Amino acid sequence: MHEMGIASSILDAVQRELLRYPGYRAARVDVRIGEFAGVDGESLRFCFDAIVKDSPFAPLELNIEAHGGDELDLGSLELEEVNA
Amino acid sequence: MIQVPVEQKVLSENQRVAEGLRSALQATGTLSLNVIGSPGAGKTAFLERTLQMLPPLTQAAVLTGDLQTENDAIRLGKYGYPVRQITTVGACHLDARMVEKHLDGWNLEGLDLLFIENVGNLVCPTSYDLGEDAKVVVLSVAEGEDKPLKYPGIFRKAELMILNKIDLLPYVPFKPELAREYARRIHPGIEIIETCAITGAGFDQWIDWLAMRGDKKHASAAQRGEAIQQV
Numbered sequence: 356m357h358e359m360g361i362a363s364s365i366l367d368a369v370q371r372e373l374l375r376y377p378g379y380r381a382a383r384v385d386v387r388i389g390e391f392a393g394v395d396g397e398s399l400r401f402c403f404d405a406i407v408k409d410s411p412f413a414p415l416e417l418n419i420e421a422h423g424g425d426e427l428d429l430g431s432l433e434l435e436e437v438n439a
Numbered sequence: 440m441i442q443v444p445v446e447q448k449v450l451s452e453n454q455r456v457a458e459g460l461r462s463a464l465q466a467t468g469t470l471s472l473n474v475i476g477s478p479g480a481g482k483t484a485f486l487e488r489t490l491q492m493l494p495p496l497t498q499a500a501v502l503t504g505d506l507q508t509e510n511d512a513i514r515l516g517k518y519g520y521p522v523r524q525i526t527t528v529g530a531c532h533l534d535a536r537m538v539e540k541h542l543d544g545w546n547l548e549g550l551d552l553l554f555i556e557n558v559g560n561l562v563c564p565t566s567y568d569l570g571e572d573a574k575v576v577v578l579s580v581a582e583g584e585d586k587p588l589k590y591p592g593i594f595r596k597a598e599l600m601i602l603n604k605i606d607l608l609p610y611v612p613f614k615p616e617l618a619r620e621y622a623r624r625i626h627p628g629i630e631i632i633e634t635c636a637i638t639g640a641g642f643d644q645w646i647d648w649l650a651m652r653g654d655k656k657h658a659s660a661a662q663r664g665e666a667i668q669q670v
C-alpha cells in the first residue's frame with residue numbers, strides 16, 4: 356500500500372541526482388529491495404510505472420534487485436544525453 | 440550512456456528528518472517508542488493502561504496515528520498526559536515528517552517518554568524510521584500465532600513483542616509458546632511480554648521494561664558524552 360510513496364521517493368531522488376548532470380536524462384534506476392524491507396517489488400513497479408508514464412521522466416526503467424536483508428536502497432542510475 | 444552511483448536509502452529524506460528527531464529526543468533524554476501492530480491488536484487500549492500505570496511524576500506524551508477520526512486521541516487524552524492525533528488521511532503509515540509536525544509546540548524538555556502509536560498495519564510502518572529508540576510490536580492472541588512468519592519485517596526490527604489480550608486465551612485456539620517460537624525464529628533476540636490491558640496483567644513487567652530501556656538510553660548517552668569529552 357505504501358509503494359506509491361516509495362515510488363515517488365525514488366523519483367525525487369532521481370530528480371535530485373539529475374540536477375548534478377545537466378544535459379542528461381535518466382534511462383534506468385537500480386533499486387535494491389531486501390526480503391524484510393516490507394516493500395513488494397511488483398506493487399512498487401506498478402506504482403512507479405503509473406507515475407512515470409505521463410511524466411517528464413518517461414521512459415524510465417525501474418530495475419529491482421532482490422536482497423536478503425531489510426535494505427531499501429538506490430543503487431545506480433543510468434543516464435543518457437538528451438538529444439544525443 | 441553513463442552509469443552514476445547514487446548509493447543512498449530510497450527513504451533518505453525520511454531518514455534525514457528521523458535523525459533530526461532522534462538527536463532532539465536524545466538531547467532531552469526522552470525515550471521514544473514506535474508502537475506497531477495490526478488494526479485491532481489492542482494498541483490503544485494497551486497505551487491507555489500504560490498511561491494509567493506509569494509511576495507518579497513520569498512525564499509522558501502520546502502521538503497516535505489513524506487514517507481518520509480523533510477517536511484514539513480522545514481515549515488516550517483522559518489520563519492527564521498530552522496527546523495528539525495524527526490523521527494520515529489515507530496513508531497507511533506514519534512518517535518522520537508527520538511526527539516532527541505534530542511535536543511542534545510541545546516542550547520536550549523533561550519529557551521521559553514519547554509513545555508513537557502507528558497506524559494499524561504490520562507492513563508499511565516497518566519501512567519508516569520515526570526517530571524512535573525502539574519499535575514495539577503488539578500482537579494479540581485473537582490473531583494467528585504465525586504472524587511473525589507472515590510479516591517478518593516488523594518482528595525482525597522490533598526490540599520487544601507485546602503479546603496482548605491474554606485474557607482471551609481460554610477462548611481462542613492461540614498457542615503462545617508457538618508465537619514465541621516463531622518470533623524468535625525471525626528475531627532470536629526479541630524480548631516478549633504477555634499483557635492484558637483489561638486486567639492489567641503483565642503491565643508491571645512492561646513498566647519495568649520502560650524504566651530499564653530508559654536507563655539504558657541514558658547510560659549510552661552518558662558514555663558517548665564522556666567519549667566526546669575525552670576527545
